[in-house]
Amino acid sequence: MAFFVQKYGGTSVGSTERIKNVARRVAKFRAAGHDLVIVVSAMSGETNRLISLAKEIQPDPDPRELDVILSTGEQVSIGLLAMALHGLGIKAKSYTGSQVSITTDNAHTKARILKIDEDRIRADLAAGYVIIVAGFQGRDEAGNITTLGRGGSDTTAVALAAALKADECQIYTDVNGIYTTDPRVVPEARRLEAITFEEMLEMASLGSKVLQIRSVEFAGKYKVKLRVLSSFEEDGEGTLITFEENQNMEQPIISGIAFNRDESKITIVGVPDHPGIAYQILGPVADANIDVDMIIQNVGHDGTTDFSFTVNRNEYANTMKILEEQILPHIGAREVIGGNRIAKVSVIGVGMRSHAGIASKMFRVLAEEGINIQMIATSEIKVSVVVDEKYMELAVRVLHKAFELDQAK
Amino acid sequence: MAFFVQKYGGTSVGSTERIKNVARRVAKFRAAGHDLVIVVSAMSGETNRLISLAKEIQPDPDPRELDVILSTGEQVSIGLLAMALHGLGIKAKSYTGSQVSITTDNAHTKARILKIDEDRIRADLAAGYVIIVAGFQGRDEAGNITTLGRGGSDTTAVALAAALKADECQIYTDVNGIYTTDPRVVPEARRLEAITFEEMLEMASLGSKVLQIRSVEFAGKYKVKLRVLSSFEEDGEGTLITFEENQNMEQPIISGIAFNRDESKITIVGVPDHPGIAYQILGPVADANIDVDMIIQNVGHDGTTDFSFTVNRNEYANTMKILEEQILPHIGAREVIGGNRIAKVSVIGVGMRSHAGIASKMFRVLAEEGINIQMIATSEIKVSVVVDEKYMELAVRVLHKAFELDQAK
Structure with a gap:
């Protein structure tokens, strides 16, 4: 007997038939105590x-x-799932984010969870209820309804698992785990049995869209065991996201290849090279709640430097506007160059820490295919490059093969 | 400059275009200060x-x-209308029933409003906002979401007007006022400029579906001036529902003919005629939250009597079940006769108080058309009869004519 927080995404509850399927799965877990x-x-399509x-x-609606x-x-989904469970003779009760007091900041449409009052849930669990909570939403201190942004239901699940100290947070999706890369790009991609949080963070932020990055951060921070499973497959093991490297296991050097074509790059040329720039x-970009991904500044010369960063493609126009209105008039840069048609490709693996030469191998493989690298950024466990969007799939395929990710260990 | 609570029904907000129209109307009132x-x-169709x-x-979903x-x-409607007002440059803020603390009892799907915390609304009004409140809903003391039943948005509007002491509660509908009867049945039906609460109560409860009866009761109780208007007509006067008979006005004897085909009748034959029966x-019927409309018990003989009542047709099966399971085993009645194919027709008017002979005139008119009367109930200001459903429209037409409702005063 354990205590699970389970999250079912939009596809899993995409129709009343599928909601009944979710209810049957939940009932099985309940029957096991x-x-x-x-x-x-x-329900999928509803948010759109x-x-x-x-x-x-x-x-441009008011947030x-x-x-x-x-x-x-x-809110519709929770009510329907509660009913479906009642139909199977299971005690169940639904709560909106406001009702269960998922308190967030007031950054509407991308709020962050501040705290959860777990008393109500604990009392209901003790009374034998399955508790159903609306993902993606909360309320700010003043009682305004907030949402956490796309994929926010994952964050809700992990935050609940953390607050309630659940044994495992199980994210049911339409894939059966985390893969070495996207199988639609590389058919030889393999499911990973386990992956570390750090690797998963890099995978998620770089575009393996299985889990929302914030939920993984949350899980890592609060040491929540996270498992990604398929809601359409019986008895799958999925991929466990662990908060420690398994010391007993021969760690593969590279866990996966991530990619992201939702980015755009902005370079400010000839910025005066002084402190605070x-x-x-x-x-001002951060104040507008725009997430910046890569940031690159090389050593300057002649008292100026070039400053590059990437933002989500949706935020490109907005960022350019902020640059022109609020930033450029004050810093005296030479010019701004932006580009929308780029993609980021990354190799990821905790094994990099103890293995040299990963980056140079990556660059060699890309060079052999004639793929020009526009930007490079590295961390302890990943190497990312920005390339022309049209080379993205080729880059992913050759790297997947070069790092032998297609071969079972 | 006045303070209005305005309610727009599902048809008035049935599309984003119509919501924009509502916003324009609201903006006009706002511009007038x-x-x-x-x-x-x-939005119409959404609840279904x-x-x-x-x-x-x-x-049979859990309530x-x-x-x-x-x-x-x-909740979707309030957000959309707030956005539409923003689009016209008007400060506006939406609230759900829970947020604005419309506290109800916990009779889910037909809850009653207990109290409203008006502080939040008053503060926002003082700050220059147009306040948009979700109709039809509230929260019970424990924070569960409740709804007030079909038409409950009218009740929300009147309750808010009462709590906030608004000058007038204006109910915008798809009709331009209250008519002497349904114009679809009697093309000669006329719009009434004014009607008393008592008459309106009888009209509403008897099937003139313009306003929800509970909202009229509420308005009468708290002396809220209520006006029914068309949301598709500019500058209409609608019908004012007054809480006093206009002493200066020559009161018509009969204000209207109401009818209702949503009823079913149940007769318990040979009930022992003793106190408490x-x-x-x-x-038990009331305990199941089933509203009983007409109740008729004639003088008994041989120690037994016949007991008849009518309930909404939707509650017929449920009521029969309660009768069979919880009531009949204990009272020793001879038999139960039910009927679904009935209709109720009523003539209504405060003038009846001072004019004799209305009932007998009604019965004579029906008899002349060969319409058999199955049940009769009277109050101070109305006479209702139950007839076979197939005679309903005929009955309404001949009564409308007989009482000269087609003639302008």
Whole structure:
């Protein structure tokens, strides 16, 4: 008997038939005596439908009101799943994010969870209920409805697992685990039995869209055991995301190849090279709640330097506008060059720490295919390059093969 | 400059285009300097869509969870209307029933409002906002989401107008006022400029579906001036529902003819005629939250009597089940006769108080058309008869003419 927080995504609850399937799966766990808190997303398509409605009214809708509307998607799902469980004779009770007091900051449409009052859930669990919580949403201190951004239901699940000290947080998706890379790009990609949080963080942030990055950060921070499983497969093991490297296991050097084509790059050429310039550039961008991914500044000469960074492609126009209105007038740069048609490709693995030569091998493999590297960034466990978007799939395939990820260990 | 609570129904907010129209109307009132609290229903069709989803999961869904789902319909509307007002440059803020603390009892799917915390609304009004509140919903003391039943948005509007002491509660609908009867049945039906609460109560409860009866009761109790208007007509006067008979006005004897084909009748034959028998029969029915409309018990003979009552047709099967399981085994009645194919027709008017002969005129008119009267009930200001459903329209037409309702005063 254990205590699981399980999260079912939009595809898993995409129709009333699928919701009944989720209920049957939950019932099986319940029959085995487990305590369960279930987090659900909106039925697939619903969030987009609601966004379309909002945009019919206003192209750039007010974030507070958008959250009021978007949060209804998950609210419908929780009610339906509760009913489906009742239909199987299981005691179940649904809660919205507001009701269960998932308190967030007030950054509407991308709020962060501050705290969860677990008393109500604990009392209901003790009374034998399966608890169903609306993912993706919360309330700020003033009681306004907030949402956590796309994929926020994962974060809800992990935050609940952390607050309630669940044994495992199980994320049910439409894939059966984390792969060495996207099988649609490389058919030989293999499912990983386990992956470390650090690797997963890099995989997620770099575009393996199985889990929302914030949920993985959360899980790592609060030492929540996270498992990714398929909601369409019986008895799959999925991929366990562990918070420690398994010392007994021969660690593969590289765990996977991640990629992301949702990025755009911005380079400010000829920035005066003096202290505080990075903050002067990125401060206003951060204030606008725009996430910056790669940041690259090389050593300068002649008193100036070039400053590059990447942002999500959706934020490209907005970032350019902020640059032009709030930043460039003050820093006296030579020019700004932006580019939308780029992609980022990364090799990831904790084994890199103890193995030299990964980066140079990566660069050699790409060079052999004639792929020009536009930007490079490295961390302890990953090497990322920015390349022209059209080479992205080729780059992923040759790297996957070069690092022997297609071969079972 | 005045303070209005305005309510827009599902048809008025049935599409994003229509929501923009509502916003333009609200903007006009705002431009004239009025303070405004706007109550909206779910977009037309949405509540039915949600009920269908629920019934796909469970034919008889749990009321608590049904409320979780149903309340999302209005929640989408409030967000969209707030956005539409922003689009016109108007400060506006939306609130769900829970957020604005519309506290109800816990009778899910037909809850009653207990109290409203108006502080938040008052503060926002003072800060120059148009306040938009989700109709039809609230929260019980424990924080569970509740709904007020079909048409509950009217009740929300009136309750807000009462709590906030608004100058007028304006109910925008798809009709431009209250008519002497349904114009689809009698083309000669006329719009009434004013009607008393008592008359309106009888009109509403008897099937003139413009306003929810509970909202009229509420308005009468708290002396809220209520006006019914069309949301598709500019500058209409609608019908004012007054809480006093206008002493200066020559009161028409009869204000209207109401009818209702949503009823079914149940007669318990040969009930022992002893004290407490009515409570024994109707107690369990009331406990099941089933509204009983007409109740008729004639003088008995041979120690027994016949007891008849009518309930909404939707509750017929449920009521019969309660009768058979909980009531009949204890009271020793001879038999139960039920009927679904009936309709109720009523003539209504405060003038009846001072004019004799209305009932006998009604019975004579029906007799002349060969319409058999199955049940009769009277109050101070109305006479109702139950007839075979197939005669309903004929009865309404001949009564409308006989009482000269087609003639302008």
